[in-house]
Structure formats: C-alpha cells, structure tokens
Amino acid sequence: xxxxxxxxxxxxxxxxxxxxxxxxxxxxxxxxxxxxxxxxxxxxxxxxxxxxxxxxxxxxxxxxxxxxxxxxxxxxxxxxxxxxxxxxxxxxxxxxxxxxxxxxxxxxxxxxxxxxxxxxxxxxxxxxxxxxxxxxxxxxxxxxxxxxxxxxxxxxxxxxxxxxxxxxxxxxxxxxxxxxxxxxxxxxxxxxxxxxxxxxxxxxxxxxxxxxxxxxxxxxxxxxxxxxxxxxxxxxxxxxxxxxxxxxxxxxxxxxxxxxxxxxxxxxxxxxxxxxxxxxxxxxxxxxxxxxxxxxxxxxxxxxxxxxxxxxxxxxxxxxxxxxxxxxxxxxxxxxxxxxxxxxxxxxxxxxxxxxxxxx
Amino acid sequence: xxxxxxxxxxxxxxxxxxxxxxxxxxxxxxxxxxxxxxxxxxxxxxxxxxxxxxxxxxxxxxxxxxxxxxxxxxxxxxxxxxxxxxxxxxxxxxxxxxxxxxxxxxxxxxxxxxxxxxxxxxxxxxxxxxxxxxxxxxxxxxxxxxxxxxxxxxxxxxxxxxxxxxxxxxxxxxxxxxxxxxxxxxxxxxxxxxxxxxxxxxxxxxxxxxxxxxxxxxxxxxxxxxxxxxxxxxxxxxxxxxxxxxxxxxxxxxxxxxxxxxxxxxxxxxxxxxxxxxxxxxxxxxxxxxxxxxxxxxxxxxxxxxxxxx
Numbered sequence: 001x002x003x004x005x006x007x008x009x010x011x012x013x014x015x016x017x018x019x020x021x022x023x024x025x026x027x028x029x030x031x032x033x034x035x036x037x038x039x040x041x042x043x044x045x046x047x048x049x050x051x052x053x054x055x056x057x058x059x060x061x062x063x064x065x066x067x068x069x070x071x072x073x074x075x076x077x078x079x080x081x082x083x084x085x086x087x088x089x090x091x092x093x094x095x096x097x098x099x100x101x102x103x104x105x106x107x108x109x110x111x112x113x114x115x116x117x118x119x120x121x122x123x124x125x126x127x128x129x130x131x132x133x134x135x136x137x138x139x140x141x142x143x144x145x146x147x148x149x150x151x152x153x154x155x156x157x158x159x160x161x162x163x164x165x166x167x168x169x170x171x172x173x174x175x176x177x178x179x180x181x182x183x184x185x186x187x188x189x190x191x192x193x194x195x196x197x198x199x200x201x202x203x204x205x206x207x208x209x210x211x212x213x214x215x216x217x218x219x220x221x222x223x224x225x226x227x228x229x230x231x232x233x234x235x236x237x238x239x240x241x242x243x244x245x246x247x248x249x250x251x252x253x254x255x256x257x258x259x260x261x262x263x264x265x266x267x268x269x270x271x272x273x274x275x276x277x278x279x280x281x282x283x284x285x286x287x288x289x290x291x292x293x294x295x296x297x298x299x300x301x302x303x304x305x306x307x308x309x310x311x312x313x314x315x316x317x318x319x320x321x322x323x324x325x326x327x328x329x330x331x332x333x334x335x336x337x338x339x340x341x342x343x344x345x346x347x348x349x350x351x352x353x354x355x356x357x358x359x360x
Numbered sequence: 361x362x363x364x365x366x367x368x369x370x371x372x373x374x375x376x377x378x379x380x381x382x383x384x385x386x387x388x389x390x391x392x393x394x395x396x397x398x399x400x401x402x403x404x405x406x407x408x409x410x411x412x413x414x415x416x417x418x419x420x421x422x423x424x425x426x427x428x429x430x431x432x433x434x435x436x437x438x439x440x441x442x443x444x445x446x447x448x449x450x451x452x453x454x455x456x457x458x459x460x461x462x463x464x465x466x467x468x469x470x471x472x473x474x475x476x477x478x479x480x481x482x483x484x485x486x487x488x489x490x491x492x493x494x495x496x497x498x499x500x501x502x503x504x505x506x507x508x509x510x511x512x513x514x515x516x517x518x519x520x521x522x523x524x525x526x527x528x529x530x531x532x533x534x535x536x537x538x539x540x541x542x543x544x545x546x547x548x549x550x551x552x553x554x555x556x557x558x559x560x561x562x563x564x565x566x567x568x569x570x571x572x573x574x575x576x577x578x579x580x581x582x583x584x585x586x587x588x589x590x591x592x593x594x595x596x597x598x599x600x601x602x603x604x605x606x607x608x609x610x611x612x613x614x615x616x617x618x619x620x621x622x623x624x625x626x627x628x629x630x631x632x633x634x635x636x637x638x639x640x641x642x643x644x645x646x647x648x649x650x651x652x653x654x655x656x657x658x659x660x661x662x663x664x665x666x667x668x669x670x
Contacts, residue, residue, distance in 0.1 A: 123482075134590040140454070140560070141479045161559045162586050165455045166480025168437075168558010241482015242475045243454070250567040250592035272476045273448040275567035275595045282599050305448055 050336060051085035053078055053219040054320045055098045057108050057330035059265040059310025067343055069107035070330035075341050077101040078332035079356060081217055086337075091219040091227035091261075092130050092153075098217035099126075099149040099229040106188045110215040111146055113188050114233020116195040117240050122186040124233050125247035126152040131226035131255035131316075136162050140247035142169040144180050149231045151178060163247060191233075198237040214246055216253065216263025218314045226261040226316060228253040228277075235268065244268025250278035259284050260316050266309020266326060273305045280311060290314070290321035298325045363541040365399035367392055369412045371422050372530030373582045383421040391415035395534060405536035405544035405578075406444055406467070413440075413463040413546040416532035420502045424532045425460055427502050428550020430509040431557050436500045438550055439563040440466040445543030445572035452477040452564035456484055458494045463548045465492055466564075477564060505553075512554040531563055533570065533580030545570040545578040545594075552585070561585025567595035576601050 057074045081098035085091070103111025114122045126148035127138035137156025139148050140163065154176050155164050164172050174180065197203060214232035230253040232246040245251035245268040252268075254277035255261035262277040271277075276297055283293035290313040301307045302325055310324030312331060322331035324345070332341035339356045342348045351359075371388045395412030399405070417425025428436045440462035443450040451470025453462055454477065465487055469478050478486055488494065531549035538544075547570040549563045562585040563569035569585075571594035572578035579594040588594075 117482075136590065140477075141482065159556060159559075160586070161556055161561075162589050163454075163560040163565070164556065164558045165560050166482075166558055168455065168480075168556060171557055239473060239475065239478065239482060240485060241478045241480055242473075243477040243479050248477070248565050248567075249589050250565075250595060254592070269474065269476045272566045273450060275571070275592060278567060278592045278595055 047222050049220060049222050049224040050318055051082070051091075051094075051219065051221050052314050052318050052320055052333065052335040053081040053085060053094055053098060053217060054312040054314055054322055054333040055081065055102070055217040055331065056215065056263065056265055056310060056312045056322065057102060058214050059308070059324045059326040059329035061326070062328045062330060062343060066107060069105075070343060071332075071341055071349075073102055073105045073107045074330045074332040075339060075356060076105070076360065077215075077217065078334050078339065078341070079353065079360070081219060082334035082353065085219060085221050088222060090223070091221040091225050092128070094219040094221065095217040095227045095229035096128060096149055096153055098219075099128075099215055099231050100147050102215035103147050103149060103231055106190075108215045109233045110231040111148065111233075112186045113191060114186055115191050115236040115238075116187065117234070117238050117242070119240055120187075120192075120195055121183055121240075122191075122233055123238075123240070123242075124148040124231065125243055125252070126229070126231035127247055127249060127253050128152045128156060128229045129227060129249065129253055129255040129261070130156070131228075131257040131261055134256065136249050138163040138247045138249065139169045140165040140243040141241055142166070142173070144170065144183050144186075145173050145178055146181055146186070149229050151176075152229075152231075154178070162249065165243070165247075166241070186233075194236055214244075214252075214265040216265060216312060218253075218255070218261040218263050218312050218320075220261070220314050220316065220318055224257065224316060226255050226257055226314060228255040228261040228263045230263045230265075232265075232268075245271040245276070248272055250275045252277065254278050254281055256281060257316055260290065260314050262311055262313050264309060264311045265329065266324070267307040270301050270305045270307020271309055273307070274301045276301060276309065276311065280313060284313075284315060290319050291323060294321050294323035298323060301325075362539045363537060365396070365405075365408075365536065365538050367395045367399055367408055367412060367534060367536040369395065369416065369532070369534040370580065370582055371416060371532050374530045380421055383419075387416060387419040387421050390419070391532075391534070395536065399536065399538055402539055404540075405538040405542050406442065408536040408538065409534040409544045409546035410442060410463055410467055412534040412536075413442075413532055413548050414461050416534075417461050417463060417548055420504075422532045423505075423530055423550045424548040425462060425550075426500050427505060428500055429505050429553040429555075430501065431551070431555050431559070432513075433557050434506075434509060435557070436497055436505075436550055437555075437558070438462040438548070439560060439569075440546070440548040441564045441566065441570050442466045442470060442546040443544060443566065443570055443572040443578075444470070445545075445574040445578055448573065450476050450566050452566065453483050454479045454560040454564040455558055456480070456487065458484070458497060458500075459487055459492060460495050460500070463546050465490075466546075466548075468492070476566065479560070480558070505550075508553045531561075531569070531582040533582060535570075535572070535578040535580050537578070541574065543572045543574050543578040545572040545580045547580045547582070549582075562588035562593070565589060567592040569594065571595050571598055573598060 077098040081094040084094040106113035125140045129136040137152040216230040251272045280297045308325045310329035313321040391412045395408040398408040420427035437455045441452040451466040533547035568589045
C-alpha cells in the first residue's frame, strides 16, 4: 500500500515536471548557427523580449565643433528607432528608421553629408539584414538618392538579389519610384571643404582614413528578431567606384537570430579583410559576450591588418555593446526606456527616454 | 621547411549537360596544369590562382570572362576576387564590362590601389587608366549564352528556377598553397542569366565567394550566389576549420547543409571523392536533390602528429 501511494506521488510529480522539462528542452534545443543542421528561425521571446536598439554615427576623428551635432544625431536616431520597437514594431523597421534619420542628418557621412569621391560626387553604399531568415539587401556606388538604406531594403524585398550596384542600382530605384535628387543636394559645405583640402598637394591620404565613416543600427524587437543596417558615403576622395565594407554582407553588417546583429564602422578595407561583423558573431557563438567578442575582433583587426574601427552589437538575449579602437565613435542605445550615449571611450551619458524626448 | 604546393580549381557547380561535360573536364584540367606550372617553378599561390582562373575565363565553356552569361539587358557584367592568405589583402571587381580577364584586373586593384573592391563605371575607368584593353562585348558572348538569355527572357524565369534547369552556367575558381606555405584564392563569374542590371552575387564579396588565410586555408565557392552570401560561406567554412583542422570534411558538410537550409533546399546527398594522395586536400562534391549544387574546393594546411608542417 505504501509503495502504491508512493507510485501515485511519483507519477504526479513527474506529470508536474513534464511541462517544465519540455520547456527546458525547447529553450536549450536551439542549434548554434555554425554546426546545426536544423535552423530555428523564430525569435525566442514570442513577445516577451525587451526591445533594444543601438546606433552609431561613425568611428574615427570627430572634430570638436561637430561633437554636439554627432551626440544629438545619434540620440535622435536611437529614439526614433526605439519608438517603433516600443509600439511592437519589428527590428527591421527600427534599424531602417534609425539609419534613415542619420542619412538625412548632414552631420554624418551617409546620405546628405556624405564625403565626396575624387570627382567631387557622392557615391553611397548601404546594407540591411534580417536576422530571422538571413535575408539581406544592399546597394553599392549608388548616386542621387536621399536614402540608400531604403533602397537596400527594396532590393531585399522586391528582388531575388542581394546587392545591386552603380547604374543598375539607380535603374532599380527609378523602377521603384524612388525620387532622383540632384547630387548637389547631398553635398554639404563641410564635405566640399574637406574634398578641396584633400586635393592639396601636401595632403596625406592616410589622414583620410581617420575621418568618421558610416552610420548604422542594430536592434532586437519584442519577438526576439534581430536586424542590422549600415549606410555610408565611403572614404573621402575615394576612387570612383570604390566600394567599402558597408555594402558587403559579413563585413559592414550581419544579423542572425541565433546569435545577434552587428553594424561596423571604421577603415572599410581592414574590416573587409577580416570580415569583421561575421567574425564578432563567430566569437559570440563560441560563448563570448558582445563586449569580449567586439574587443577581440577589433584587436585582431588592429594587429593582423593594422586597421581601426568601431562596432555596435546586440545579442539575441538583448545584451548590447558599443566598442571602438579609434579615439571616438558616436553611439547611442535605448533599452528599458533608458537612453545612453557617448563619443569618447568611457563617456556614457544616461537619461530616461521621457527626459530625452522632452529636451528635444 | 618547404610545403608541397597544391592547386585545386573548379569550373562551377551546376547540372552540366553532356555536350559540355567533356569540354568542362578538359577546361579544368588545362587550367590546373597552367596554374600548377607556376607552383612547380617555385612561383606564388597568388600567381598560380590568377593563371588558373585566367585559363578558365578564356575558355568559353565556363561562365566567366569569355562565355559569361548575359544580364537582363543582354550585356555581360563580370565579377571577380583574388585574395592573399598571407596578408589578407584582396582585390575584387563587380559589374565590370568589356574586360577579358576580370581576375587579373582584381589583382591590379589589390596591388595598385589601397582598396579592396571597385565596381561598375568607376572600375572600368580605372581599368582604362591602367591600360587594360577593352574588348567589344561580342568577343565575350557565345551563341550558347545568347540562346540561354533568349530562353529566359521569353519565359521570364526567376533566379531560383534557373537552378532547376540544365542550362545554367556558373562561376570558376581556384585555391592554392605554394612552396612557402602561402595560400590564395580566386573566383570569377559572369553571374546568372538574365540577372538584373547591376546585380552582384557572392563572387566579389570577400568572405562569400572566396577567402584565404594562411592560418587556416583558402576557399572558392560556387553555386546560388544569394544563398552563399547569406551564410558568408567561404568564411564560415574557415571558421569550422579553425575549430579543428582535422574535421574539415565534416565542417564542409555542415556548412553546406546549413547553406542548403538557408537556400531552402530540403536535404543533401553528398559523396566524398577520394583524397588526393598527399598532402591533405579533399574535394567535396555535393549534389542537392533540388535546384542548388555547390561544388566546393578547399585546401588547408595540416600539421603532422608532432606539430611540424607537412
């Protein structure tokens, strides 16, 4: 009798445990992106993930008179992206909105405010990627449009391709009804002055590398989907047709729901040589935190190929990082209704979203 | 200690029709002989892969250089990449026109500019500056490429369905290790028939169409470009190899499985062809049951039991 009542207790206990066990198996049964042969693409949260957005306005040398504009620009972009996430919007929309904001902001080297190529024209690269299904769209050497990131998204959603370049990208923009704008509209006095300065005989091309390049954003939404977006005018006085990391999947950005999302900035050629975005995610797959992964990869890039840069990272559990090996990188993040931002190493300003919106 | 040089080439992963099979085999054999002659004389892996891929570009049976497929406008737009595993320097060109040997031009980008990638009109202007001869497009276009283009324009096939037929060409590439143990890769393509003007696939995108790193190995990829890009296939394979040099085959299988899944392929049948006798390269041919074929060649360095390089 005693043993039979024990059996009843045991089976009740097991029945109680079973759903817990099943939940445990489900949550740990996600194969890593590298070795698995089963791809679970849904985010982990089913509406329960706290959304996070991180943006950057470029790593490099930010002149003193541009600092306030940079801080202001990245915070505005982060807040815009966050408002989409807060209302239940998806990560892809959030990163697109954040990057569009910075493309429209003449303080940044993307869209309006882009640096000029050697001929004095604006040629832009951009990429957007959806961590849910690894879909991506990118454009390189595109001219005369205000928002390359929007065009990149159209490439992803309206074509069967992932990268369109040059004249073909512009043809596609026309076919999509994207307004063509005169190239001069994207050129600021600042970018024109720098272009002229760089043409002087005593200018040092190595110095061009130090100018901040590129804007970007990464986000995770409340369903646990991650996305990244990166956009740039490239290198000052670059050769016509030069394409940097920003249009190259794995270098300028990468997003994978299994791990996280990255957007990079800095010396494009160095980032391409180490496929920086993908490298950081690889480290995270091996168990490193976003900060460790970013620092390890940036250090590797510095020692192996002598390149400096910055990255923003969000993991699929909502951890984030903004790290850079240059002196400065403007960045901002919003998580838990709290805004943080900075430019120099160790500089972190914090305020609530409510306060920040009020002050704007 | 000197390394035994190795060169592996591919002429593209696709359903090669019978009438092309013999020419394709001859073509890759010819290319590997040309490239290996460089290595035998103590030449660099960079030179070897360039020479091998040039031979494939000049051979009209392959979709690269001469014999390249046509875009939606009936024009030839070419992509290529070359990478130096010692320094990680790379040169890539995308969407270039009227050039016979994009791989050589990619090499010029690597050697003569501080950049990794040039595209389109700007790339062509730079080629002109370097004195690279511009060839009329008719010289690059074969009757077969034209016929393919007409068929697909007529039926408005999509990218995915292209890989379901027998008529699609694909990319060429090579990987090598020279007697100093330096590695290199090169890949070159005309892309896919009836692609949108300005469409760039995996080939010139570093980490996707190719990657080389003396510390690990070199890869050249071919197949459905967009899927390869989604998983940054070349770099992915090397990540696997970094984890354990001795599980390269399983790493490649795993990577291809993953790529197939992302590319919406149901499953893989794969067969391992016998390894070449020495030193260690394996040639993995993967046939997918539906649509996508990826032929992947990699080489890697293997250390002997006591840590000496073979």
